[in-house]
Amino acid sequence: MTERPARTTTRRASARADAPSGRLVLWTPVTVRARMQKVQSELGTLYRDQVLDAIEETVDQLPGLVAAAVGGEAAVRGRLFERRPPQRRPQAEQRVQLTIGGFLSSQLAIIDELVVSSGAASRSALVNAALDAALPPL
Numbered sequence: 001m002t003e004r005p006a007r008t009t010t011r012r013a014s015a016r017a018d019a020p021s022g023r024l025v026l027w028t029p030v031t032v033r034a035r036m037q038k039v040q041s042e043l044g045t046l047y048r049d050q051v052l053d054a055i056e057e058t059v060d061q062l063p064g065l066v067a068a069a070v071g072g073e074a075a076v077r078g079r080l081f082e083r084r085p086p087q088r089r090p091q092a093e094q095r096v097q098l099t100i101g102g103f104l105s106s107q108l109a110i111i112d113e114l115v116v117s118s119g120a121a122s123r124s125a126l127v128n129a130a131l132d133a134a135l136p137p138l
Contacts, residue, residue: 022103024051024111026124028131029093035135047100051127052107054134055114062118065129070121 028036039045045053058065111123120126 021101022105022108024048024100024103024108024123024127026098026100026127027095028098028124028128029095031093031138032128032131032135033096033098035138036131038138039135046102047098048102050135051100051131054130055111055127057134058130059114061133062114062120062126062130065133066118066120066125069125069129069132 036047036050039050040047055062111126114120115123115126118126120129
C-alpha cells in the first residue's frame, strides 16, 4: 500500500487570503442609494465597483469632502490631542443599510486607512462623501 502525501493547505489558504469575501456595511442616505441604483440599472455597475470608483476618483479630496459633509473641519488639533469635531447633521435624512459584498480584504484595509487619514467618523461617512461627490445627479 502506498501512503498518500499529506494534504497541504498552504497553497489554498494563500490563494484564498485575498478572495473577494469581505463585506462593507453602510448607512447611506436614501438619495445616494437612489443614485447608485440608477447607475446600476443604466450602466450595470455593481455597488461594490461604484464604491471603489468613487473613492479612487475623490481620494485627494476626501478630507475636504468629509469635512463638508459634517459641516466643519476634518480634525481639530488641541494642545495634546487631535480630535474630531462634534458632528451635527443639518436635518437627518432618511438612511438605509446597505451590505455590499465581494470586497478584498486589502480593499477594506485601504478604506479603513482612508477613514483615519481623512478624519471621517466611520466607513459610512467616508464612502457616502465619496459617492455623493462622484455619482451623477438623479
